[in-house]
Amino acid sequence: MCSGVGHLPPAGGISAVRLATLLGDWRQGGSRSGAADLAAAVELQVLDGQLPLGTRLPAERQLASALGVSRTLVGAALQRLREGGFVASRRGAGSWITAPSGREAAAAPPQRLDLIDLARASPAAGAGIMAAVDAARGRLTDELLDDGYNMCGLTVLRERIAQRYTARGLPTNPAQVMITNGAHHAFVLALRLLTGPGDRVLVEQPTYPNSIEAVRSVHARPVPVALDPHRGWDVAGIEAAIRQAAPRLAYLVADFQNPTGLRMDLSTRQHLGTVLARWRTPVVVDETLVELDLEADPLDGPPPLAAFAGEAAITVGSASKAYWGGLRLGWLRAAEDMIDRFAAARFTSDLGSPVLDQLVLAELLGDEGALLRRRREQTRAARDTLLDALGSHCPDWTVRLPEGGLSLWCRLPEPMSTRLSVAAVNHGVRLAPASRFAVHGGLERWLRLPFAQQPRSLVEAVRRLSLAVAAVRGGRGGEGVAELAVT
Incomplete structure (x- = not known):
């Protein structure tokens, strides 16, 4: 595969227990403001994208039970949401999230202009993006002779990413790299390839929210392992969770973890890598933020966790934080046979990443770190x-x-x-x-x-x-x- 380098009620909804968990500690004041507080909390989740337009809401009685409040309070909150245009209801069909003020489904509720x-x-975008675009245009002519479909990505970009891994202490050849449409896309590919409905996926807690939702989107179950905000990763606790839950996959952010900002030290990487290899637990290591070392050159930092976890490690990276999210490019680094499996599975979701964007990123990676x-x-x-x-x-x-x-x-x-x-x-x-x-x-x-x-x-x-x-x-x-x- 890639060994060569070259306005209707919705159909789905959210359970009362899940919605109660999503709303968290929603009360602001006393019991008199309960309906207003609940309505405001639901609005926040709509604004935050956690309750997409069209989401069917649970029945009033079920939601009241899950929240531990009266049905009257829930009914009053829903009425506020209907008046604000956030909820629509129809007899026999229940209630669902809708667009305020009759706007189209993709529109957001009115917000302050200075939000x-x-x-x-x-x-x-960082300085230098336009210069890279201009340089990439000059190289685009050669690519126009091809059909533009490349499941693993352009050779020049894969070579530069492989060189970066090698310089950081993880020897890599271009055949071990696949270009994706972002690090999140790479993680979703790993989930689809390595997990199935009901499987467990070990994650840090706290962790990147979209990774939790990605696990749930493939009907797998996220298993949280506490991450101490001061001491960092508890390797013994992670091993215990692996032994007890037998996860099919783990997802870890070892460098400037999102959201805590913690970085795994060398000895912890060595210890954890040994544990993951011993239990043969595949791990996706998200390195989206690794280049944003604010105290030293990233090349002086500890080697990637994959250097100690063996061939079961899949390392993902992204251009979004270091350069610009608008490029929508990422990559994954894994064993060559695993890359071939990813390429075979990728056909079901997309047919490769944009060529011009890849040429731009190759230019950015080749500027020797100035940007x-x-x-x-x-x-x-x-x-x-x-x-x-x-x-x-x-x-x-x-x-x-x-x-x-x-x-x-x-x-x-x-x-x-x-x-x-x-x-x-x-x-x-x-x-x-x-x-x-x-x-x-x-x-x-x-x-x-x-x-x-x-x-x-x-x-x-x-x-x-x-x-x-x-x-x-x-x-x-x-x-x-x-x-x-x-x-």
């Missing part, structure tokens, strides 16, 4: 600006200084992550509640704050957040200037 989006940890150095400098400045702003406006938040990545994992002074995410929208800030980063919800004392925005936007976002905190806490706290607790 600062801190739900996404994705920066704008990445600028990206890291800008990201480091944004990180430090966000830390300073939190110290000024939210002094009772505790934050560990991450050595890389794109976000801070903040410990809040009280369990209020979901409530704060709801309130923040009214102050012009969009957040992802921490419950999204857990398999079964919770994590209400935590909040991820990305620093992918411009510094001035980050300062303004934190100022607005302090007002939202004050609203959530009924006017308690959120004021004053003090030293930020950095651990």
